[in-house]
Amino acid sequence: MRASRSVEQIRDALRALQARDLPSHGGRTLAYVYDSGLAEADAIGLEALSMFAGSNGLDPTAFPSLLAMENDLVGVASSVLRAPDSVVGSATSGGTESVLLAVLAARDGSGRRVGDASMVIPTTAHAAFHKAAHYFGVEVIMIDVDPVTFRADAGAMADAIREDTVLIVGSAPSYAHGVIDPIPEIAAIAADRGLRCHVDACIGGWVLPFLDDVPPWTFAVPGVTSISIDLHKYAYTPKGVSLLLHRDSSLRKGHFFASADWPGYTMLNSSMQSTKSGGPLAAAWAVGQWIGVEGYGALAVRARGAALEIARRAPGIPGLRLLVAPDSTLVTLTTDDSCDVFTIADEMLSRGWYVQPQMAYAGAPASLHLTLSAATAESVDEFLAALAEATQAARAAGPVSVDSGLAAAAVALDPETLSDNDFDGLLALAGLADGDGALDLPERMAPVNALLDVAPPRLREALLLAFLDRLSRPTAH
Numbered sequence: 001m002r003a004s005r006s007v008e009q010i011r012d013a014l015r016a017l018q019a020r021d022l023p024s025h026g027g028r029t030l031a032y033v034y035d036s037g038l039a040e041a042d043a044i045g046l047e048a049l050s051m052f053a054g055s056n057g058l059d060p061t062a063f064p065s066l067l068a069m070e071n072d073l074v075g076v077a078s079s080v081l082r083a084p085d086s087v088v089g090s091a092t093s094g095g096t097e098s099v100l101l102a103v104l105a106a107r108d109g110s111g112r113r114v115g116d117a118s119m120v121i122p123t124t125a126h127a128a129f130h131k132a133a134h135y136f137g138v139e140v141i142m143i144d145v146d147p148v149t150f151r152a153d154a155g156a157m158a159d160a161i162r163e164d165t166v167l168i169v170g171s172a173p174s175y176a177h178g179v180i181d182p183i184p185e186i187a188a189i190a191a192d193r194g195l196r197c198h199v200d201a202c203i204g205g206w207v208l209p210f211l212d213d214v215p216p217w218t219f220a221v222p223g224v225t226s227i228s229i230d231l232h233k234y235a236y237t238p239k240g241v242s243l244l245l246h247r248d249s250s251l252r253k254g255h256f257f258a259s260a261d262w263p264g265y266t267m268l269n270s271s272m273q274s275t276k277s278g279g280p281l282a283a284a285w286a287v288g289q290w291i292g293v294e295g296y297g298a299l300a301v302r303a304r305g306a307a308l309e310i311a312r313r314a315p316g317i318p319g320l321r322l323l324v325a326p327d328s329t330l331v332t333l334t335t336d337d338s339c340d341v342f343t344i345a346d347e348m349l350s351r352g353w354y355v356q357p358q359m360a361y362a363g364a365p366a367s368l369h370l371t372l373s374a375a376t377a378e379s380v381d382e383f384l385a386a387l388a389e390a391t392q393a394a395r396a397a398g399p400v401s402v403d404s405g406l407a408a409a410a411v412a413l414d415p416e417t418l419s420d421n422d423f424d425g426l427l428a429l430a431g432l433a434d435g436d437g438a439l440d441l442p443e444r445m446a447p448v449n450a451l452l453d454v455a456p457p458r459l460r461e462a463l464l465l466a467f468l469d470r471l472s473r474p475t476a477h
C-alpha cells in the first residue's frame, strides 16, 4: 500500500503540533511533567513503551510478560515501603484510577452500594476522590484542614464519621500544599471504627521513602489499608502507570471484575481498563531497572534540595510568601497585596517557565504550585531570577482587577439551572469565547483566572465544563 502522507511529512506535522505544548523535558515546566534529566533512562523507557505498545493486558495468560512486570513493580514498591508480606497491588493507568479503585474497593468491601456509603476526606484531598464519589455513588464528607499547617484535622474527621462511612483518607503529601497529613492519627481512627484508610501517595510515594525525617505514612502505620503511588510521576516513567497497594488481598477484591455473562471470552480485569496497552507498564519496568532504587534515592534528594532552596529563597522576593514549609518536593507560594499569583504565572510563562496557578479555596489563598523534578535542580538560580523578574513585573502592574459588575453577575448565576445559551454568555463574560460560543482564548490568562477565582467552586466547574465542551469538537475534514 502507498502511504497517503510521507513519514517525513507526518513527523513534521507532529512536531508542529507539539511546538504549542509545554515542554515535557528540560526542567522548566513545574507541573504536569516529571523529568529525571537522565537521557538514557528516558531512551530505554521509550524503547520499552514502543516494544509493548501493542501487547494487551486483557489476558495475563496471553501476555505473561505484562503480569511478570506488574508483579515485579509491586514487589519493588513493597520493598521500598518495607511493606508486610501480605501486601498485594495492581497497576492502573494513573493516580486517578488508583484512587477510584481504592474508593470502589472500600464501598464494595463494606457491602454498601451506590448512594448508601460515604467517605471522610480533608478538603485538600485530590479531586480524584470527588470523581470517585461521582462515579460510585459515595457521598463525600469534607473536613477543613488546619488553617496554618494545611494538614488534615484528624479529630474533626473522627467526629464526622457516620454509620454509612466506609473510608477515611489522608495525603502524603497533598498536591495543592505539599504537606503530609497526620496519617498515624487518621489510620488509628479508621482502625478503631473498623473503616478503611487510604493514603494517597500518588505524588509522594516514590520520593518520601528516600528522604530523612519524614513522618510515618506507610503500611508501617497500623490501620493504613491501601496506598496509591504513581510511577508516571516521581518514578520518572512515561505517562499511564500507577500502583494501588492493599494491605492484603481480601481488601483488593472489590475492584477485581469478572463477567462470564456473554458469549465471548470471560472478561477478567484487575482495574478499570479491559484492553490495556502493555507500553506504560513495560516502560515503568525498564526505567526502574535503569535507575534502580539507589538512583531513585539520589533523584529524590536532588528534587527535595531544589524544593528546599526555592522555599528558602523565594520569600526574599518582595511580594512573595511561602504558604507553608514543604514536606516533600512540592512548593506553594502566595503573594501579599502588591500583586497576584495569576499575573506572576503569565509573566513566568513569557520567560519560559510554567508555574501552576491555584484558585483560593476553603480559606486558603490563591497560590502558585511548583512540582520540582530532579532536572530542575541545576537551574534553581535561573528559576529564582525569573521569579524575581516576574514578581517585579506583577507588582508594577498591580493586582489584576476583576470588574465588580462582572464579578457580581458571575457570582449571582446558578450553575445548576444554566442553559447552553447561558453558558455561552458566561464564557464570553469570562473572556473565553465570543458571544456566539466560538472560543476566543486571550493571550494572558490572569484576567480569566482572577474572575474564576472570585466564582464559587460550583460555578468554576460549570464554566470550565462548558469550556471543555466547546473545545472538544471535531475538526472539519
Ligand SMILES: Cc1ncc(COP(=O)(O)O)c(C=O)c1O
Pocket: 094, 095, 096, 097, 099, 126, 128, 171, 173, 174, 175, 200, 201, 202, 203, 230
Ligand atoms: C496526591 C495526588 N493524588 C492523585 C493524583 C491524580 O493523578 P493522575 O493525574 O495521574 O490521575 C495526583 C496528581 O497530581 C496527586 O498529586
